[in-house]
Each structure stands twice: as structure tokens, then as C-alpha cells.
Amino acid sequence: MKNIINIASLLLLLGSLKVLAVPYQLTTLAEDLNYPWSLAFLPDNSMLLTERTGKLKHLSAAGELLAAVAPGLPQLYVAAQGGLLEVLLPDTFEQNQQLLLSYVCGDADANTLCLATARWQQQQLTDIKLIFKAEPYRQGAAHYGGRMLQLPDGSILLTLGDGFDYREQAQNPANHLGKIVRLNPDGSIPADNPFALQGGYAPQIYSLGHRNVQGIVLDRVTQQLYSHEHGPRGGDELNIIVPGQNYGWPVATRGIDYTGARVSPFRQYPGMVEPIWHWSPSIAPAGMTLYQGGLFLDWQGDLFITALAGKALHQLVMENGKVVTEQLLLTELNSRLRDVRTGPDGALYVLTDSASGKLLRLTPAQPSGD
Amino acid sequence: MPVSLLLIRCRLNGKNMQTTSDGKSISDGKGISKLKKLLAFAIAVVLAAALGSIVQSQFNLLAIAALVEQVPLRGWLYTIWFDLRSFTPTLLVIMAPVLLLALFAGQMLRHTAGLSRLWLAVGCSLAGFLLALWAINNLAPMPTLIAATRSVQGSLALALCAAAGAAIYVRLTRISD
Numbered sequence: 001m002k003n004i005i006n007i008a009s010l011l012l013l014l015g016s017l018k019v020l021a022v023p024y025q026l027t028t029l030a031e032d033l034n035y036p037w038s039l040a041f042l043p044d045n046s047m048l049l050t051e052r053t054g055k056l057k058h059l060s061a062a063g064e065l066l067a068a069v070a071p072g073l074p075q076l077y078v079a080a081q082g083g084l085l086e087v088l089l090p091d092t093f094e095q096n097q098q099l100l101l102s103y104v105c106g107d108a109d110a111n112t113l114c115l116a117t118a119r120w121q122q123q124q125l126t127d128i129k130l131i132f133k134a135e136p137y138r139q140g141a142a143h144y145g146g147r148m149l150q151l152p153d154g155s156i157l158l159t160l161g162d163g164f165d166y167r168e169q170a171q172n173p174a175n176h177l178g179k180i181v182r183l184n185p186d187g188s189i190p191a192d193n194p195f196a197l198q199g200g201y202a203p204q205i206y207s208l209g210h211r212n213v214q215g216i217v218l219d220r221v222t223q224q225l226y227s228h229e230h231g232p233r234g235g236d237e238l239n240i241i242v243p244g245q246n247y248g249w250p251v252a253t254r255g256i257d258y259t260g261a262r263v264s265p266f267r268q269y270p271g272m273v274e275p276i277w278h279w280s281p282s283i284a285p286a287g288m289t290l291y292q293g294g295l296f297l298d299w300q301g302d303l304f305i306t307a308l309a310g311k312a313l314h315q316l317v318m319e320n321g322k323v324v325t326e327q328l329l330l331t332e333l334n335s336r337l338r339d340v341r342t343g344p345d346g347a348l349y350v351l352t353d354s355a356s357g358k359l360l361r362l363t364p365a366q367p368s369g370d
Numbered sequence: 371m372p373v374s375l376l377l378i379r380c381r382l383n384g385k386n387m388q389t390t391s392d393g394k395s396i397s398d399g400k401g402i403s404k405l406k407k408l409l410a411f412a413i414a415v416v417l418a419a420a421l422g423s424i425v426q427s428q429f430n431l432l433a434i435a436a437l438v439e440q441v442p443l444r445g446w447l448y449t450i451w452f453d454l455r456s457f458t459p460t461l462l463v464i465m466a467p468v469l470l471l472a473l474f475a476g477q478m479l480r481h482t483a484g485l486s487r488l489w490l491a492v493g494c495s496l497a498g499f500l501l502a503l504w505a506i507n508n509l510a511p512m513p514t515l516i517a518a519t520r521s522v523q524g525s526l527a528l529a530l531c532a533a534a535g536a537a538i539y540v541r542l543t544r545i546s547d
Contacts, residue, residue: 080511139513140512140513140514141513142511142512142513164512164513164514165513165514165520167517168433168434168436168437171437250434250437251434251437251438256456257457257516257517258512258515259457259460259461259515259516259517260453260456260457260459260460261423261426261427261430261453261456261457261460261516261517261518262427262430262449262452262453262456262457263430263434263517264430264434265431265434265441265442265445265446265448265449266434266438266445269438
């Protein structure tokens, strides 16, 4: 009996160490990036990269700088957490060269998250149009969200933050603070949004009760939609997003304020969805990809999450919408990590977060010659 | 028992002579007077921070109560207790220098302003705490460090706690002046 237990323990251990057994090699593709924020792959495998300080850079697949432009975005506001955020290439990009840019617009006294379309042609951004502006304006330059995802029906999910000082507004269905919104690529409102016809609700709302969502991915196999959000001190969350649901902030949270004060007496609350995973102390999750590439066969279906405060790439092994194990990668860099993407070549691409940020590529380790 | 602990047990505005646990008398000279002021200051800061913690809990709880059907009394009380242990140290770090500078400023102004020591200490600590909040919120990475001070009412309420601390200090050191 004892032997059986020992063998079972060994098998369990081997199972949990599976992710450890995948060695990788790290290549620095680009350096001296000024607070890089997001990455998107063009059809020719070259990349568009945003710098929060306002530049859009075009890099070759090998990471060489091909072009850098400062898009003339209406009322671009660069301060603290604000600036140029995400670039998204919708599936129609090859036909019309149109992309989406999320950015912070306004000024110190009145700013918000804006969404613009633009055309990327001959290494220039033209035809820039503002298509959405989150309401209301707020003071301070924190908690904008800013990540985007295109759903299979072509609509766009845009994540938003609570503006830090306005956390109770995440429960106010009449505005966009602390929400995920769903839009058509031209900024119009899909008729089948969960609250499109409900009085007192902003019709763009897809889900509510979020603090600062900076990672959103769709598992195209299971159709499960994952997002993560920053908690305050503790209480970072990984959620499965269901349209129309309330994710609790600031009523239901495992986090406390940076000062040590309790945000709420509730960790759970009836009618509010609980996270499927949470981090306390906070890791500050800032980007996410669901790996379905061809290079790391053992990593299929795993979530990879970049952490700013945690200074690691968190690998979550998923099974039926549940986290089985968590493994930390890239801790050797001791760097704040902003974003992670799966490249068309199956490699993982990671952005570090600093005034001299880097673009890194993870590939399987080459077998040694001996 | 250490002398300092024994002195806490004594009346701070007591007699010129005090007694240690083994019956020996010690002189209440200049050094003891400074110790008394130090103890009075420590008590004032701790009470002001604890009061401030209780007050800020009410602001946070009221904000949550407005979003839900009901906050159970048990949750309400536990939040106050939690904050007393977890938030008070933060407020101590803010209150201590504010009260120190405010009491010093009050002392300096005493001969020119023509106001009582109590009102000067209260006024200076009130203004000093609001100034400190302004400075912290300009220096900290987040827009507002203490959630309760997002509103004018919350800022004033916590500033009044600082003022209460100043008043406690003046009361405790009344006779030694």
C-alpha cells in the first residue's frame, strides 16, 4: 500500500513538473523601446509595436526597426499610466489595412480611454478616426484598461478601468468605468449586446464590476473568454467572462487598499461572479495570451500572463476552464513584463516594461550537439 | 518595570516628584519634562491615527453600503477592527510628522497670533494634515492614496482627527507649560 502511495505521489509530482521539463531559449529582438505596451503581427510576420509614450513602431520579424511614427491621435494624453496603449489588427486588415488603436485622450483634469481606427499603408498611419470615447471623463492618469480582442463574429471587446478614484462607478451600469465594452469595428453598438435595450445601462457594456482589465483572450477551441484584472493590494483576478455578468469590484474583492484599509467587507457577494484564480499578493497582470502555437507542444491551451510587480511570465496550465498548476518563467530577467503574444511562428513574444524596454522571443531550446 | 512604562501609568500632568516601582523617588526636572512631552505626543499621535482609521472605515463602508442591499453589522465591525490593525500604521506615519510640525508651528505663532495654545495647535494640525494630503497625492503614483479623502468631507474629517490629536497633546501637557 505504501508503495502504491509512493508511486502515485511520484506520478503526481511528474505531472506537476511537466511544464518545468520544457526548456526554452530567449532571444532579444529589439531594445531601447520606450515603455512598449502592445504587439501585433502583420500578415508578412513583421510587427507593429506601440510605445505608451506615443510612438507606433514597425519591426521586421527579426526585430529590426523599419519605421517609427507618432500617430496624430486626437487629444492623445501621455502621463503616468496613460498614452498610446494597444494596437489591434482585425481580421479584415488584409483587405482594407485598417487597424484599431486604444489610447488615452484628454488632459490632466479630464481624460478617458479613446478608440480610433487608422490605415497602415506604406509605413504611415492615415485616415485616423475616433470611433469610441469611454464616458465619463475623469481626473488622474490611472486605470484605463485598454486591451482589445476581436470575437469570431467580428465585434471588438475593449477593456476599461475604474479610473482609480472612481471605483464605485464600476457598479454603475450607466457609464463605462470598470467595464468591458463590445463594439463593432466602426464603433457602432452591436444590437445583441447584453444591455443594448435595457434602460439605465450604457448599451456598449459587455460585463461590469472590473477594476483594471489588462488581459483578455478567447479560447477558440472551447469558446471560453478569459480576462485578468489588477486588484489593489492583493486580489488580482483571472475571470471567465460571460456577457452581462457582474464581476464584483469593488463590492466583492480579496484585495485591500495600498494603505492597508479594507475596500469592502465582502469577498463574495450574491450575483457577483467569483474569479477562477487570484493572486495575493498582487502580481499586477498586464498582458495575456492563450498558447495554441506550433512550437511548444506541451504548452497547448495554457495561459501565459505577464506580471509587472511579479516580474515573471506566469504560465497557467488549464483544464476544462480551471487552473491546474501555475509556473513562473523569466524570473531570471528580474524585469517588469508588460505584454505577451503568440507569434505566427509559434514563439512567445514578450515586452518588458521600462524606458529602455525590450522585445523578447521564447523558442524551444535547441538540442545540444553532444 | 522600565521607568518609561511606569510613567505612562502616572498622571502626565502630575506632581514634581514621581515614584518608581521599587519606591525610589526621581526628580521631575527638565529631562522628565521632555519625556512627559514625548509620551504625550506618542499618545496623541496614536489616538489621532486610531480615530482617523475608524473615521475612514465609515467612509469606505458607506460607499459599499450604497452599492448593496445591506452590510451586516458583523462585517461593518470587523472592517473597523481590520482597519485599526492594518490602516492605522499608515496614518501614524502621516500623523506623526504633521502633528510634530503643527505643534511646533503653533508654539512659534503663540506670541504673535494672540490665540490660545489649544486653538493654534488645532488650526495648525488641521491645515497641516490637509497640506500633507495634497503633497502625498501629488507625489504618490496613484491619484488619491487614502480612499476616504477622495471627497472634501472625507479630507476634512481626517484633518479633524489630526486636530483632535493636537488637542489631546495640549491637554496632556497643560500643566507642564
